[in-house]
Amino acid sequence: MGKYFRGLGFVLILIISVIITGCSHQTVSSSAELTATMTPFQPQVPASATPTTTPPPTPTPLPTEETETPEEHPQFAPQELGPGEVTVPILLYHHVSDTLQTQYSVTTSALDEQMNWLYQNGYQTITVTELAHLIREGGTAPGRPVIITFDDGWLDLYENAYPILRKYGFQGTAYIVANAVNAQGNLSAEQLKELIDQGWEIGSHGLNHVDLTKSDGWQEEITASKAYLEKVLGIEILTFAYPYGVADIGVMNYTFSAGYTSAVGLGSTATHSRSTLYYLSRMEVKSWHGLDFFEEIMPWSDKKGSPVSESP
Numbered sequence: 001m002g003k004y005f006r007g008l009g010f011v012l013i014l015i016i017s018v019i020i021t022g023c024s025h026q027t028v029s030s031s032a033e034l035t036a037t038m039t040p041f042q043p044q045v046p047a048s049a050t051p052t053t054t055p056p057p058t059p060t061p062l063p064t065e066e067t068e069t070p071e072e073h074p075q076f077a078p079q080e081l082g083p084g085e086v087t088v089p090i091l092l093y094h095h096v097s098d099t100l101q102t103q104y105s106v107t108t109s110a111l112d113e114q115m116n117w118l119y120q121n122g123y124q125t126i127t128v129t130e131l132a133h134l135i136r137e138g139g140t141a142p143g144r145p146v147i148i149t150f151d152d153g154w155l156d157l158y159e160n161a162y163p164i165l166r167k168y169g170f171q172g173t174a175y176i177v178a179n180a181v182n183a184q185g186n187l188s189a190e191q192l193k194e195l196i197d198q199g200w201e202i203g204s205h206g207l208n209h210v211d212l213t214k215s216d217g218w219q220e221e222i223t224a225s226k227a228y229l230e231k232v233l234g235i236e237i238l239t240f241a242y243p244y245g246v247a248d249i250g251v252m253n254y255t256f257s258a259g260y261t262s263a264v265g266l267g268s269t270a271t272h273s274r275s276t277l278y279y280l281s282r283m284e285v286k287s288w289h290g291l292d293f294f295e296e297i298m299p300w301s302d303k304k305g306s307p308v309s310e311s312p
C-alpha cells in the first residue's frame, strides 16, 4: 500500500507541477503533457546498481580581482542527509540577459539579487549528481544546500550568469543540447570545459531538444547526447534534463538504463526521494519573480526563523 500511495503522490506532483510551471520554449499541448505524466514511475534502481560517480573537480582558485566576495554572511554547520528523502531546492533558469524580453529570461540584476539572497541566507551549492548520491547513499551536505540549474546552454550563461554565481562562490549544473555546442549563441566546448574546471556539473538536454514522448529516435537523443558530450568534454555525463520537462515511464526507465544516475523535470517541491530520482522537481525562476518568490519556495530563510546551528 505504501508503494501505491507514493506512486500516487508522484503522479499528483507531476500533474501539479505541469499545471503550475507549464513548459519552456514553445508550448506543448497540455493534454500531451498530462498524458506524459499520468503513468506512475516505478524506479528500477536497486542500490547495488548505482552507477559509479566521479567526484566533482575541486574549483581552481580565481585571480584575486575576480574574487570580490560580498560581505559577511551566515554559515551553517554541515548536515547528514539521506539515504532516502532529501530536501534540496533545485532552481531552474534559462536565459540571463538584459536585452531579451521573455518569461524565460531574468536580468543580470535580478539574478544578482537572487544569488545574494541565497548567499545572505547561508545557502551553498551542490550539483544534481551530488543530490542523487545523497538520495542513494546518504552523506554530508551543506547546512542549507541549493542546486542552481541552467537549461539549453545559451551563451548568456557564460557571459552573464557564470560571473554572478562565481562572485558568491556558487557552482551550477548546466544542461546542454549536444548538437548546439559551438553553435552561434550557444556555449562552446572550451567555455563548458572552463565551467567544469570551476566545479560546475554538465548534464545532457538531448541532441536536438525534442519532446521525447513524441519523437522517433528518442532513445538516441538520450544515449547519443551522452556519448557526444563525454567525447567532446572528456568527462562522464551522469544527469539528464527532459526537454520541456516532458517524460513518460518508458523515457524515464530508458534514461536509467542509458547510465544516467538522475534526471530532472519540472515541479514545485524541494523534497526528493528514490522514487523521483528520474524526475527530480525543479522550480523555474521566471522573469517576473522577485525575492518574495524565494521566500516562498525556499525551505530555509532567516525570515522563517528555521532552527539553525551556527558553525563554529
Ligand SMILES: [Zn+2]
Binding pocket: 024, 025, 151, 152, 205, 209, 243, 244
Ligand atoms: Zn530546454
